[in-house]
Amino acid sequence: MDFSETDEERDLRSAVAAIAGSFGSEYYLRCAREGRHTHELWAAMGEAGFLGVNVAEAYGGGGGGLVELSAVCEEAATQGAPLLLILVSAAISAEVIGEFGSEELRKRWLPGLADGSTKVVFAITEPDAGSNTHKMATHAVRDGDDWVLNGTKHYISGTDDAEAVLVVARSAGGARIDTARTGRKPDGSALLSLFVVPVDSPGLVRTPLPVDLIAPDKQHVLHFDDVRVPAGALVGAEGDGFRQVFRGLNPERITGAALGVGIARFALAKAAEYARTRQVWDVPIGAHQGVSHPLARARIETELAALMTRKAAWLHDRGLPAGEESNMAKYAAAEAAIHALDAAMQTHGGNGLASEYGFMPYWGMARLMQVAPVNREMILNHVAQHGLNLPRSY
Numbered sequence: 001m002d003f004s005e006t007d008e009e010r011d012l013r014s015a016v017a018a019i020a021g022s023f024g025s026e027y028y029l030r031c032a033r034e035g036r037h038t039h040e041l042w043a044a045m046g047e048a049g050f051l052g053v054n055v056a057e058a059y060g061g062g063g064g065g066l067v068e069l070s071a072v073c074e075e076a077a078t079q080g081a082p083l084l085l086i087l088v089s090a091a092i093s094a095e096v097i098g099e100f101g102s103e104e105l106r107k108r109w110l111p112g113l114a115d116g117s118t119k120v121v122f123a124i125t126e127p128d129a130g131s132n133t134h135k136m137a138t139h140a141v142r143d144g145d146d147w148v149l150n151g152t153k154h155y156i157s158g159t160d161d162a163e164a165v166l167v168v169a170r171s172a173g174g175a176r177i178d179t180a181r182t183g184r185k186p187d188g189s190a191l192l193s194l195f196v197v198p199v200d201s202p203g204l205v206r207t208p209l210p211v212d213l214i215a216p217d218k219q220h221v222l223h224f225d226d227v228r229v230p231a232g233a234l235v236g237a238e239g240d241g242f243r244q245v246f247r248g249l250n251p252e253r254i255t256g257a258a259l260g261v262g263i264a265r266f267a268l269a270k271a272a273e274y275a276r277t278r279q280v281w282d283v284p285i286g287a288h289q290g291v292s293h294p295l296a297r298a299r300i301e302t303e304l305a306a307l308m309t310r311k312a313a314w315l316h317d318r319g320l321p322a323g324e325e326s327n328m329a330k331y332a333a334a335e336a337a338i339h340a341l342d343a344a345m346q347t348h349g350g351n352g353l354a355s356e357y358g359f360m361p362y363w364g365m366a367r368l369m370q371v372a373p374v375n376r377e378m379i380l381n382h383v384a385q386h387g388l389n390l391p392r393s394y
């Protein structure tokens with residue numbers, strides 16, 4: 001297994017760093033605090049082709065994969081711009097539509113996703129079905145040439161900034177409405193399908209879901225009240241949703257891991273600079289091991305997480321099993337980011353809490369990565385069951 005960095009990838013990383021760095025953390029923090037989208041940065045990244053590096057060239061993308069997309073995500077976050085919507089729009093939606101969507105869906109959505117002019121966000125979480133997708137209640141019923149969706153999704157990021165939502169719903173064809181509403185397949189598993197639903201569809205009502213995360217992207221509750229979409233909105237085959245979701249979740253986890261690695265590197269760079277220059281006794285504070293060791297430990301964790309992120313992306317791009325690696329990368333990166341921020345804030349003393357130094361918004365984003373897109377306990381469950389062959393615990 002050789003997943004060493006190529007010259008092209010090095011060039012990509014430095015080009016992303018140059019553009020994201022020209023906006024910098026000041027720009028990101030301003031957007032986050034004012035609650036406005038990072039449209040200017042997103043557009044610049046899109047024009048440069050960075051947001052579509054994983055989209056096929058035939059649809060205007062770069063023809064690469066998750067190795068490239070995670071590099072984009074990581075480098076932007078390292079410059080202080082962790083772009084949450086890369087995880088949903090560029091990673092999960094573009095990957096799922098690209099792999100399973102009909103030609104009609106690909107032509108409709110991929111070019112805009114590739115140049116960043118369109119966003120398609122992702123809706124799976126429901127009030128009564130978070131970690132347990134099998135309890136999902138949102139359902140789609142075939143009616144003539146259409147599908148009709150009903151149900152509620154919550155915590156859906158970026159729906160006020162997107163053209164469409166990739167929605168996961170139960171389905172069971174027109175003739176088996178009861179199965180779609182309540183049911184499962186005979187083996188007890190849910191029968192899921194994915195639909196691309198324009199945000200302005202009649203019957204789709206969006207209400208804000210306030211969170212105390214200081215970030216540019218907002219979360220919403222989405223109510224689907226007889227939302228009607230044409231048959232062509234179905235992604236791939238009806239009932240194939242579980243496989244599609246699982247194919248899409250790895251990219252989401254890998255880019256989530258890249259986000260965590262980038263945030264950690266950003267925090268450590270700031271902390272190291274501060275520790276080199278701040279002097280309260282006779283030496284810079286970085287000379288005290290009480291300051292340097294937590295930073296060094298976080299750097300070790302960060303670089304290990306970066307390696308696992310790279311491995312997961314490399315496996316995914318080759319169509320090899322990448323579930324455990326994607327999970328481990330996301331877990332390790334979220335932990336590394338939290339430890340890096342904690343050490344960086346401690347290094348800054350009182351300044352660690354000052355708005356001027358701006359750590360709290362990044363801490364919130366890193367903390368989110370311990371919960372979403374999948375929480376760390378579900379990752380431990382996965383590794384215990386699949387990596388260690390232990391009994392399933394839930």
Ligand SMILES: Cc1cc2nc3c(=O)[nH]c(=O)nc-3n(C[C@H](O)[C@H](O)[C@H](O)COP(=O)(O)OP(=O)(O)OC[C@H]3O[C@@H](n4cnc5c(N)ncnc54)[C@H](O)[C@@H]3O)c2cc1C
Nearest residue numbers: 122123124125130131155156157371372373374375377394
């Ligand atoms: C800011 C933000 C943005 C989000 N964006 C999106 C989005 O764009 N699209 C989307 O679909 N969702 C989104 N989510 C939802 C997110 O993916 C879920 O919150 C997450 O998957 C956890 O689901 P839950 O909140 O229902 O937690 P629950 O499933 O209720 O779990 C609660 C806690 O219980 C523990 N737990 C649960 N099950 C087990 C188990 N079997 N073993 C051990 N411990 C367990 C875990 O610690 C878990 O954190 C977002 C959430 C937030 C906060």
